[in-house]
Amino acid sequence: MGSRFLKRLENEYLRPILRWLRPSRHVSYAGIEIKYRSELDGGGTEFGQDFLPFLTARDMPKQQRAFEWCCGPGFIGFSLLGNGFCETLCLADINPDAVASCERTISVNGLGSRASVFQSDNLKDIPASEKWNLVVSNPPHFVDQYEGDLRAHDPDWRIHQEFFATIGNFLAKDGVIILQENNKGSTIESFRAMIGNFGLEIVFLDGHSPTLTKDSEFYYIGIMRQGDVPPVWAITRVGRAVDPLQNKLLWQRYS
Ligand SMILES: C[S@@+](CC[C@H](N)C(=O)[O-])C[C@H]1O[C@@H](n2cnc3c(N)ncnc32)[C@H](O)[C@@H]1O
Numbered sequence: 001m002g003s004r005f006l007k008r009l010e011n012e013y014l015r016p017i018l019r020w021l022r023p024s025r026h027v028s029y030a031g032i033e034i035k036y037r038s039e040l041d042g043g044g045t046e047f048g049q050d051f052l053p054f055l056t057a058r059d060m061p062k063q064q065r066a067f068e069w070c071c072g073p074g075f076i077g078f079s080l081l082g083n084g085f086c087e088t089l090c091l092a093d094i095n096p097d098a099v100a101s102c103e104r105t106i107s108v109n110g111l112g113s114r115a116s117v118f119q120s121d122n123l124k125d126i127p128a129s130e131k132w133n134l135v136v137s138n139p140p141h142f143v144d145q146y147e148g149d150l151r152a153h154d155p156d157w158r159i160h161q162e163f164f165a166t167i168g169n170f171l172a173k174d175g176v177i178i179l180q181e182n183n184k185g186s187t188i189e190s191f192r193a194m195i196g197n198f199g200l201e202i203v204f205l206d207g208h209s210p211t212l213t214k215d216s217e218f219y220y221i222g223i224m225r226q227g228d229v230p231p232v233w234a235i236t237r238v239g240r241a242v243d244p245l246q247n248k249l250l251w252q253r254y255s
Pocket residue numbers: 040041042043044045048069070071072073074075076092093094095098120121122123138139140141150151152159
């Protein structure tokens with residue numbers, strides 16, 4: 001038997017069966033219970049939760065409607081909703097299993113009037129009526145690694161490119177997009193031209209290294225439509241600093 005056949009057998013049958021046999025996991029964010037399968041977690045239970053201290057340091061007021069692009073099980077979005085960072089939440093992902101997971105979370109937690117989810121390749125199947133004040137995401141981070149992994153691979157940065165080309169139609173006036181990117185897979189130069197070419201502009205860049213890092217290090221890009229007026233929280237200066245009490249890096253506002 002050839003090694004290609006064995007590899008196919010492993011990827012198409014063995015791995016899915018082993019995944020299916022693994023028990024589901026569970027997290028809770030401010031009372032919102034999320035049961036999920038580990039293969040849908042793209043880091044949202046871990047570094048994705050850094051959005052909360054980051055937005056707290058910026059003193060962001062409660063937003064009317066937030067959207068989590070590439071939501072997976074919605075760890076970031078549901079955590080923002082549960083912790084009072086937004087009034088209502090919209091979620092979307094291309095993976096039907098991720099969407100089913102979000103639907104279950106909405107139903108189990110009685111969030112039908114405050115949260116909705118769409119299965120959509122990028123923003124193609126999002127109703128034109130959707131308007132978002134805040135967009136957050138931990139999208140696929142690598143252009144040249146993890147081929148075939150929906151969570152990690154963005155071939156030729158096509159997913160980012162399409163997002164920048166279409167997101168402007170869904171932003172409420174003065175709406176802000178915040179992307180959490182990985183410096184191991186990109187620098188701001190990977191995206192700068194795309195952002196500018198589609199009528200958008202960078203309003204902040206935090207935690208970023210100008211060169212690729214050896215290990216995963218996460219940075220944030222704040223983006224708005226050109227001509228919109230950045231809210232105060234979006235131009236507030238913040239940085240990571242060591243908190244001696246907890247001996248870890250925390251986001252702090254510079255006065
Ligand atoms: C890094 S994972 C993040 C998942 C989750 N937000 C988290 O933080 O754990 C990236 C997500 O992007 C989704 N994705 C990949 N390509 C996409 C596309 N073309 N349109 C929408 N979602 C996509 C994947 O299904 C995956 O859920």
